[in-house]
Amino acid sequence: MxxxxxxxxxxxxxxxxxxxxxxxxxxxxxxxxxxxxxxxxxxxxxxxxxxxxxxxxxxxxxxxxxxxxxxxxxxxxxxxxAEPIGLGGTELLEALRGDLHTHSDWSDGRCEIREMMYRAAALGHEYCAITDHSPRLTVANGLSSEQLLTQLNVVAELNVELAPFRVLTGIEVDILDDGSLDQDDDLLADLDIVVASVHTHLDTDRATTTKRMLQAVKSPHVDVLGHCTGRLVEGTRGPRPESKFDAERVFEACREYGTAVEINSRPERRDPPGRLIDLALNSGCLFSIDTDAHTTGQLAWQGYACERAAERGVEPSDVINTLPVAELLEWTGAPIRR
Known part of the structure; x- marks a missing residue:
């Protein structure tokens, strides 16, 4: 071997x-x-x-x-x-066709894009998005516009190599303090998947954080609201409490503007907590079940989130990454690529 x-x-x-x-x-x-x-x-x-x-x-x-x-x-x-992960969410896990939030060594991941995507394909995914961080998040080596454009060329080459598996272009764009997005609008419009997340000033007051998140989820470029509370429940960085925001208003905006709420698979996040999954579901939101993987092994963690989602009554029809790639990209409004 x-x-x-x-x-x-x-x-x-x-x-x-x-x-x-x-x-x-x-x-x-x-x-x-x-x-x-x-x-x-x-x-x-x-x-x-x-x-x-x-x-x-x-x-x-x-x-x-x-x-x-x-x-x-x-x-x-x-x-x-190897033990199965997330036995309580098996039906939901089997319905997933891909992962819409992953990182590579271009930002704060520990594996090359090629290794990440080969492993995603080996796990049975039909598609996987590479969503490295945006530039303001310097602690995570966020990508400049120029670096992201270079990465898009790498993805295009990989798509030839890995077809019919599809590597989706993407970003985890930082939601800035005023609710604007940390990347050029024209570049965001050219991506397949945009995950928007709050990473800084998580302890800001409820009204300010709510306004910040509302502006982001209303953006026509944003497809997924990432790890919405920012909490950490275990691990070397945690614990960290949930940020304070009006979840009812934010989830209503997600429903109205077509932004999926992420159910993050990372064991140290378990974000959103169960009560907020219930609220988002009752608000009519769609979900994206993602790993937020920073290594290949973490790509296998979707079962953790599937189990939590299934416990709250989330069905495959509620989850955007159960869609075939063409339908998913129609939903996100991604540009047509030949």
């Missing part, structure tokens, strides 16, 4: 199961060393038994050596022992 493929698949399974980050990083680092070494460097590594501290430790080295003859036993173990 190709050692780069083996190491990255091991990282995928460990990420999927929420294993320790340093261990995952060790497999990814070793995969990168092998992937980007020259033939001469690979010959030297092989002579050294594939150990090259600090970049390739003993465990990845053993995996690389085992790839010479077969699929590594540890990889076979990980494949065979």
């Amino acid at each position: 190709d050692p780069v493929e083996a190491l990255r698949e091991i990282a995928f399974w460990l990420e999927r199961s929420r294993d320790e980050a340093p261990r995952i990083a060790a497999f990814r680092r070793a995969a990168d060393v092998i992937a980007y070494s020259t033939p001469e460097q690979l010959a030297d590594l092989e002579e050294a038994g594939w150990m090259a501290l600090p970049d390739i430790g003993s465990e990845p080295a053993a995996i690389i050596r085992e790839c010479a003859g077969s699929v590594p036993l540890y990889l076979l173990y990980l494949r065979g022992s």
